[in-house]
Amino acid sequence: xxxxxxxxxxxxxxxxxxxxxxxxxxxxxxxxxxxxxxxxxxxxxxxxxxxxxxxxxxxxxxxxxxxxxxxxxxxxxxxxxxxxxxxxxxxxxxxxxxxxxxxxxxxxxxxxxxxxxxxxxxxxxxxxxxxxxxxxxxxxxxxxxxxxxxxxxxxxxxxxxxxxxxxxxxxxxxxxxxxxxxxxxxxxxxxxxxxxxxxxxxxxxxxxxxxxxxxxxxxxxxxxxxxxxxxxxxxxxxxxxxxxxxxxxxxxxxxxxxxxxxxxxxxxxxxxxxxxxxxxxxxxxxxxxxxxxxxxxxxxxxxxxxxxxxxxxxxxxxxxxxxxxxxxxxxxxxxxxxxxxxxxxxxxxxxxxxxxxxxxxxxxxxxxxxxxxxxxxxxxxxxxxxxxxxxxxxxxxxxxxxxxxxxxxxxxxxxxxxxxxxxxxxxxxxxxxxxxxxxxxxxxxxxxxxxxxxxxxxxxxxxxxxxxxxxxxxxxxxxxxxxxxxxxxxxxxxxxxx
Amino acid sequence: xxxxxxxxxxxxxxxxxxxxxxxxxxxxxxxxxxxxxxxxxxxxxxxxxxxxxxxxxxxxxxxxxxxxxxxxxxxxxxxxxxxxxxxxxxxxxxxxxxxxxxxxxxxxxxxxxxxxxxxxxxxxxxxxxxxxxxxxxxxxxxxxxxxxxxxxxxxxxxxxxxxxxxxxxxxxxxxxxxxxxxxxxxxxxxxxxxxxxxxxxxxxxxxxxxxxxxxxxxxxxxxxxxxxxxxxxxxxxxxxxxxxxxxxxxxxxxxxxxxxxxxxxxxxxxxxxxxxxxxxxxxxxxxxxxxxxxxxxxxxxxxxxxxxxxxxxxxxxxxxxxxxxx
Numbered sequence: 064x065x066x067x068x069x070x071x072x073x074x075x076x077x078x079x080x081x082x083x084x085x086x087x088x089x090x091x092x093x094x095x096x097x098x099x100x101x102x103x104x105x106x107x108x109x110x111x112x113x114x115x116x117x118x119x120x121x122x123x124x125x126x127x128x129x130x131x132x133x134x135x136x137x138x139x140x141x142x143x144x145x146x147x148x149x150x151x152x153x154x155x156x157x158x159x160x161x162x163x164x165x166x167x168x169x170x171x172x173x174x175x176x177x178x179x180x181x182x183x184x185x186x187x188x189x190x191x192x193x194x195x196x197x198x199x200x201x202x203x204x205x206x207x208x209x210x211x212x213x214x215x216x217x218x219x220x221x222x223x224x225x226x227x228x229x230x231x232x233x234x235x236x237x238x239x240x241x242x243x244x245x246x247x248x249x250x251x252x253x254x255x256x257x258x259x260x261x262x263x264x265x266x267x268x269x270x271x272x273x274x275x276x277x278x279x280x281x282x283x284x285x286x287x288x289x290x291x292x293x294x295x296x297x298x299x300x301x302x303x304x305x306x307x308x309x310x311x312x313x314x315x316x317x318x319x320x321x322x323x324x325x326x327x328x329x330x331x332x333x334x335x336x337x338x339x340x341x342x343x344x345x346x347x348x349x350x351x352x353x354x355x356x357x358x359x360x361x362x363x364x365x366x367x368x369x370x371x372x373x374x375x376x377x378x379x380x381x382x383x384x385x386x387x388x389x390x391x392x393x394x395x396x397x398x399x400x401x402x403x404x405x406x407x408x409x410x411x412x413x414x415x416x417x418x419x420x421x422x423x424x425x426x427x428x429x430x431x432x433x434x435x436x437x438x439x440x441x442x443x444x445x446x447x448x449x450x451x452x453x454x455x456x457x458x459x460x461x462x463x464x465x466x467x468x469x470x471x472x473x474x475x476x477x478x479x480x481x482x483x484x485x486x487x488x489x490x491x492x493x494x495x496x497x498x499x500x501x502x503x504x505x506x507x508x509x510x511x512x513x514x515x516x517x518x519x520x521x522x523x524x525x526x527x528x529x530x531x532x533x534x535x536x537x538x539x540x541x542x543x544x545x546x547x548x549x550x551x552x553x554x555x556x557x558x559x560x561x
Numbered sequence: 562x563x564x565x566x567x568x569x570x571x572x573x574x575x576x577x578x579x580x581x582x583x584x585x586x587x588x589x590x591x592x593x594x595x596x597x598x599x600x601x602x603x604x605x606x607x608x609x610x611x612x613x614x615x616x617x618x619x620x621x622x623x624x625x626x627x628x629x630x631x632x633x634x635x636x637x638x639x640x641x642x643x644x645x646x647x648x649x650x651x652x653x654x655x656x657x658x659x660x661x662x663x664x665x666x667x668x669x670x671x672x673x674x675x676x677x678x679x680x681x682x683x684x685x686x687x688x689x690x691x692x693x694x695x696x697x698x699x700x701x702x703x704x705x706x707x708x709x710x711x712x713x714x715x716x717x718x719x720x721x722x723x724x725x726x727x728x729x730x731x732x733x734x735x736x737x738x739x740x741x742x743x744x745x746x747x748x749x750x751x752x753x754x755x756x757x758x759x760x761x762x763x764x765x766x767x768x769x770x771x772x773x774x775x776x777x778x779x780x781x782x783x784x785x786x787x788x789x790x791x792x793x794x795x796x797x798x799x800x801x802x803x804x805x806x807x808x809x810x811x812x813x814x815x816x817x818x819x820x821x822x823x824x825x826x827x828x829x830x831x832x833x834x835x836x837x838x839x840x841x842x843x844x845x846x847x848x849x850x851x852x853x854x855x856x857x858x859x860x861x862x863x864x865x866x867x868x869x870x871x872x873x874x875x876x877x878x879x880x881x882x883x884x885x886x887x
Binding site for chain 2: 113115134135136139145152153154160161164165166167175176177217
């Protein structure tokens with residue numbers, strides 16, 4: 064009998080069968096990867112495992128004993144530790160308080176708790192070799208990568224028997240990924256059961272030994288990673304063969320500049336950024352996480368105003384007071400947190416899509432139903448959004464499909480300049496392919512696209528040109544032959560580029 | 562270097578916390594100028610009675626605010642416990658003790674009921690506690706339709722007793738400040754911030770959100786009942802509308818006390834200072850001859866100013882960060 068065994072697990076959300084009679088096994092000392100498109104059922108399986116969600120039928124056994132947890136705390140006590148993709152940290156509490164959230168700390172209600180917590184946090188950070196995080200700091204003030212690190216340490220410090228990484232690397236900076244790699248190796252030696260969810264093939268190959276593929280809520284097979292090719296895995300995930308992972312790059316760049324910045328400056332965030340983007344061009348922004356990329360996109364989209372410097376649109380100075388004004392001028396942003404900044408989760412898919420264009424299709428306050436339907440059909444079709452019913456709320460969709468809705472929503476306004484912030488984070492291969500194809504098509508139609516990603520492979524294969532940012536400044540402008548992953552990495556870490 | 566900057570930033574964001582103390586200092590200075598010599602230990606002793614009733618309700622309200630709720634039922638619970646004690650409290654010592662404990666228990670149960678219906682039926686705290694306020698006020702009216710009742714003198718003496726020269730109220734205030742420090746470090750104290758700040762995260766982090774919320778409402782109910790008991794002893798009679806003014810005042814104490822879901826900061830001491838400020842301002846209005854009809858109006862104005870001020874300082878703090886400003 065396997066150490067962790069899931070037998071006949073089923074779970075339905077309304078009419079959608081998220082898990083269908085899933086069997087799954089994992090053994091101690093192995094790193095088990097879960098692969099699958101967004102909405103394939105990986106996250107649901109993990110949530111059932113961690114008792115964050117109930118299931119309709121089936122059972123989960125750990126070391127031959129059936130798990131009966133109904134609250135996340137009980138699952139934790141049973142030895143299941145889950146590092147969530149959606150960060151479950153409390154922004155208003157200190158790092159130390161987060162680390163020991165819901166835990167007993169020796170003396171229950173003592174003023175010295177804070178000191179004890181800080182001291183123990185320091186010890187834990189030392190044990191896990193984490194540097195640069197102050198236990199007294201509020202979590203709010205940490206960067207995304209640091210938050211993810213803290214989330215990992217928080218779960219591991221509770222010494223669980225089963226460790227689940229649910230896209231734990233998606234927000235980590237490159238050196239932290241190395242750190243995690245060492246950590247996983249150590250967990251392996253300690254004979255833990257490790258489950259690893261990621262969309263990055265390279266990481267899966269590095270971290271894992273076994274892989275189980277999910278498709279449409281079913282387990283479609285488990286393979287040893289040494290005996291399986293990427294193509295076969297992709298085929299298992301998709302159930303069909305896709306021609307190329309990345310669309311072909313063609314030079315569609317035009318002469319005239321679309322968007323220019325001159326010495327854009329914001330203390331601690333932007334350091335005299337001057338860039339020039341042309342129509343028909345896909346420009347990437349690279350660099351380590353948190354080097355001002357977000358600030359640049361926010362400034363360009365009108366969401367925040369830079370302290371100094373100017374933005375030029377079509378060669379004329381543009382005053383962008385807010386995103387609405389920027390959108391009216393043809394600049395649209397896909398924000399960092401798609402859930403909180405890009406969509407109104409409780410509204411229906413249709414309403415979300417129509418939000419930016421309501422005034423266009425309405426006359427005297429009434430909405431033109433025919434026009435509305437035309438627009439919606441076109442949007443759903445062009446992006447291949449998997450929707451049950453367009454009137455369902457957006458939060459009924461999986462992450463990847465939500466991201467497609469964000470993009471479709473922006474396309475409704477026919478922007479000239481598209482700003483994309485890490486919009487492939489947590490998106491599966493099939494969806495990425497659709498999105499990249501769309502990006503290239505938009506560029507060919509003469510749009511200008513600025514695209515920030517933490518995935519260098521993506522940048523190299525999708526963009527015509529990549530700007531590498533470091534400490535708020537653009538340190539390198541790579542194109543043509545010079546556009547390679549090595550060069551991006553070199554520029555990010557402050558090395559000169561040949 | 563980076564660490565130092567961080568510290569500096571942190572102390573800047575903590576400016577908010579000192580506002581209640583600064584306001585208090587300003588009021589005391591003004592009072593000292595206009596009525597020199599009036600502020601002394603005896604004055605403190607006398608005032609403490611008025612402060613403690615509001616401070617108790619204000620602390621309860623602060624805790625409820627921190628989980629993103631409101632508790633309007635404090636008004637009803639204070640009226641009800643006041644009337645109940647004024648009418649039915651027996652004369653004997655064991656009787657008084659048992660009755661007082663019973664009243665505190667009623668407060669806990671009232672709070673538990675609030676928490677239960679809010680959590681289990683997913684009601685808006687505002688609506689839920691508005692209805693329970695009506696229920697308890699109604700119950701108070703059933704017991705005592707007009708002001709009156711007879712409070713055992715022993716009970717009055719006990720709660721107004723002086724240990725040496727220090728009144729029970731003053732001791733209780735000091736005790737509450739100390740309890741507050743321990744409470745903030747307790748698991749419940751941390752759990753309630755996490756529930757208010759990121760409910761889903763708290764749930765995934767293994768905190769029982771339901772239990773935390775119900776517990777907080779129970780504490781609020783308990784403190785309201787205690788406030789009702791003190792009020793009974795001080796006034797030595799019952800009034801079915803005794804608690805109504807506490808609704809606005811307790812909210813004002815909490816807000817002026819500097820609690821904020823956005824930053825996750827709260828303290829018992831802050832809530833007490835908030836209560837003291839509200840009492841002093843009301844006293845000041847009476848002393849300067851503002852009509853009692855105007856008092857409520859001015860209290861409302863003060864509350865809205867306090868709310869705007871606390872949100873303004875948060876805004877000012879955020880300017881320094883490159884964040885989206887809607």
